[in-house]
Amino acid sequence: MGKLKRRRTKKIEEIDNEIKNAVNEYKNEPNRYVMISKKIGKGFTSKQIRQRWLSHLDPSICHEELNEDEKNYIIEWVKDYKNNNSSDKICWTKLISEMNSKFGKLRSENKGIE
Template identity: 40%
Template structure:
């Protein structure tokens, strides 16, 4: 039985990387890998681990000025549609890859945006307090 808290060991990570080399092109690759790991992790957990940490194509560099501008622009397109909750992060990441040839992790892109959003919200609240 799976625990709600999950921790990936180095051995687990190595197994996921190894199996992604074999099953990476399959549409149900994470389901297959979950089965090969005796369902120690859900396919969603494995997918998230791959997208944010293990994929060797991930760019480990910090986001540059122009990457941040594109993230802001892409997120604004979703917000203008009224999709505050439904920001399609994978589409934002795909656009960054198309323009800059760098694959950033979903966490890196989301962390940048959320930090900027919270900072802006705090600044507005501070201005209201001092009026």
């Protein structure tokens, strides 16, 4: 691994740690991601910080690969959802909630079927 890559990885880890600490510090604040953005600076928007937290840093997120049961559930859920809704938009947050109830694993919105 080159020096630049090591520095970049270390910098990301440092920023991630700052975000984790700040989320804990501002956990009861209504605009916590805005406050965190201002606190850590470094040019990250509140939206970027929120996305980083929800996709990677939140300790309640399961990062394991989806198993076959979960993959099949998603496929069937999407089919049913499309049949019962006129919109082409899929409510991923509803799917995530239902998967958490069914499988006991909270997944990121960005977790895809590979």
